[in-house]
Amino acid sequence: MIILVERKKGISKKEIEHVAWLARIEISKNELELFSKQLNDILAYFAKIDKVDTENIPPSYHVLDLVNVFRKDDVKPSLPEEIFQIAPQTKEKFVKAPRMA
Amino acid sequence: MSKIKSAEIKIGLEVHCQLTNLKTKLFCSCSSDYRGEEPNTHICPICMGMPGTLPVLNEKALEDAIMVAIALNSEISDRMLFFRKNYFYPDMPKNFQISQYDKAGGVPLALGGYIHINDKRIQIRRIQLEEDPGKLSYDGTIESSTHTLVDYNRAGIALIETVTEPDMETPKEARQFLEKLRSILEHLGISDGSLEGSMRCDANISLKGGKRVEIKNISSFKEVERGLNFEITRQRSLIERGITIGQETRHWDEVRRITISLRTKEEEQDYRYFPEPDLIPFIILKDQIKEIERKMPELPDERRRRFIEQYNLPHQNAEILTRSKAMADFFEECTKLYEKPKEISNWLIGEFLSYLHDKGIEIDELRLTPRHLVDMLRFIDEGTISRKMARSLLQEMLLTGKMPDAIIKEKRLEKILDREYVRNIVEKILKENPQAVKDAITDEKAINYLMGKLMKATEGKIDPKIAGEIIRERLSELAKFAIS
């Protein structure tokens, strides 16, 4: 006897936590609860795309027929000072990031 | 206890080479000449990934990349796409890298190909274009620093990534592959391997069909051989203790010379590759490839064959010379000034190369020029100095960069050719060594002994031929005397 188990369309709380880590967004316990309900509602709605037969249909990553747009290898002035002074934390001429370990 | 044969080791490499001959970065017009500059001076809104900015591909980068693919015998895609590799890291301005991929609909620059080393083919899996991240540094070590210092000058520099199949069987082969790749890129004129950080690689190694271990953070080719040797030793000792090697990523610590486990969540990394929406596909026509191929400079293998034919060099000499473009160039410059190529090559692959290896330096860091070597060789031909003296002369030139004639005069290295002068010294030595003189009549070894004494007394400056003649002359005179 073969038992077919239909994969549940949705995202578990554990998956939400993993995905939130991949996306570097810290979420609180309350947010996890709220998101769990909302995201699963949305995914249940998205599931309707399963009904479409897309066998042998290529994806449309780009809607334009444009190809081969280039730039010449010529130096143009940089904008270092203006960009550097926007950084929230700096040390001497470096952008200061938090510790790695 | 099982002994692992070298045939059971599989090594693959992922090499990142900067296209150092480009004037600008891959997707923006910042100057690519950042070495030695102050941090964060070669940055613009685009390479900093500021909100609203967009990438535009450097035309020359693609041309250079096509040349590499041709040189590596790779199959160039006719419709190339850029993909995003998504991950967070402080050296990544956009927290994704614009790169290429060979799955999920991705089409990189080229697939397949090979490089020959020692008559063995190392196969290439793919070649792709991508952007370099910035550089991190610390106050102290990575573990102890309370913060991280980021310099984005390097962010956006054009890289060519070459991924090999795990065809290498020893760490030495891995190093040879890297040297050959570097030589090819330098001969193409697109990358200068002597620039700091211009070539980096990650290595993959598996023993006896076990799981693959990736070693990251290898900053130079020398370190590759060291790192792999360490890893083999480490894995073997674990296997002997019955421990299985699991798939993992390790970090090469250059200072302590060990690999450390990166047992962080980096291993759960999911790069979520998808096509870069801000860049359109790139069509590469066969005609364009032919045109580029037509204009390609001479490659190392070609050059090696030419050296053998044109200069009548032994295979070994030609092979060693063409391992490095700088060395091969130096050789050819010498041949323009001096008509004995084999002689030149012997000196280069011998003394010269040993010196470079010992000091760990590159040929263009030397003060020595082709003129230096050629003048020295002429002095040997003229008999001004002996071969033995020439070796010391070479060392002195390498150290000081002075021309041969200056050193010869300074250190009075001229071979002593004055027979009268030699005769006096020989007299003195024969007097001081009566037993040897007696023995010399019958025993050849004693003559050598006397020759040695003579050489020592004259600091090797005597022409050995003349010295030999005079000693034998004197000895036979003495012998006559003894008999009569």
Added chain:
Amino acid sequence: MSRYIELPAYEIVDRIKAHELMAEDYIASLYERIKRIEKDVHAYITLTEDLAIKKAREIDKKIEKGEKTGRLCGVGIAIKDNICTKGVRTTCASHMLEKFIPPYNATVVKSIEDEDGIILGKANMDEFAMGSSTEHSYFGPTHNPWDLKRVPGGSSGGSAATIASSMATLALGSDTGGSIRCPASFCSVVGLKPTYGLVSRFGLIAYANSLEQIGPITKDVRDCALLLSCIASHDPLDSTSVNKPQEDYTNYLIDDINGIKIGVIREFFGEGTQDSVEKGVWDAILKLEGLGANYQEISLKNLHYALPSYYIIAMSEASSNLARYDGLRYGYRIPDKSYDWSTVYSKDRRFGFGFEVKRRIILGTFALSAGYYNEYYLKAQKIRTLIKKDFEMAFKRFDVLIGPTMPILPFRIGEKVQDPLEMYMCDVDTVPANLVGMPSISIPCGFSMGLPIGLQMMAPPFKEDLLLRVAFSFQRNYPTLARLRNYE
């Protein structure tokens, strides 16, 4: 004086150039209007009064000296706050970029300034352009000038509200899934999403880069053609910018639509479309028929899958486009310096982003992740191809395709914001144009219970001329349908 601020841009330009109207007076009047009603409407995040008056004076001087002036001479323009303005705060209505001042201009801003347009300020929007109501703004919602208790639409709600209430004469918005057309419909103004690739995206802070375009939001169709002409040009800084010669779209403002074939998309009148909207739009279609056009209904079956496909693609791209906001090089950074980099990033983004943005990033990350990529992202992109093909077939039979812009009338503030999915459903009629890349315009076609109804028309890629022609003819013949909110 305040009469002038209700005039369309092309008339302002004529009068300023003719020296009948001083740019400085007119700009000052706009700010007077702003001072009066902005506290109720809240269309702006940042006002740039000093800069604007200064620019106006310069233009008046130019006119006095008889120097050449641009096509937008002296006109006051509101710029959606996701379009970078050099030296002027650009926030995307987010806490994350609350203090961000870009050191560069978007290409469209440069184009406007080159044509002597005057920037009045940065318009409110849904955070990072994610929304259909302008309720997801860190700075608070914008109110619909027609009924302050209702939403102006989104995400370019601020831009549309400035036009409807004459707090600006022209406005720029951006449209990823309907963000220009939706607020145009809800505010009874004209909004055009150009063909993908027609207008440079350099300087447009990306939400979903394969779908979005900057476009004009204006009082009438002529202004729309004027502004489009100024911003639609090839940009070497944008690899997705088409290389075609710049056009003057005002040339297509011809009052003749005889024989134009109109296709009425059946799926746009599906369940969820309010009766009053349906009636209003059909009235407009019949009016067009009366002007000489022919219409027929057409069914595009794959449109049922347009909305989920759109959201999957948009959220996936967004999750990657917004990854750069980590507080390191710019943007919000938590004050606590003791955590490691990964934790700092996670907290910066937790507090810097609003809920809707976080939801979309998480879903987008999920849709691209290992194991789910084929099922979501790839599948959606394949459906996109099917929908593209459907429209290509439809355009073989018809010149333009028509339907309502929004299935509903403007709803109350707070009514849908707690239910993300319900909010997403509002985009059902607008997303197809973004998926296909074709141009789409929304023009006012009447009111119901005092609330605006929008008529949407789509044309094949690069056929803005058709849209402008039909829209112009409609407005020319039925001018009273395009009212502005009267504050006298």
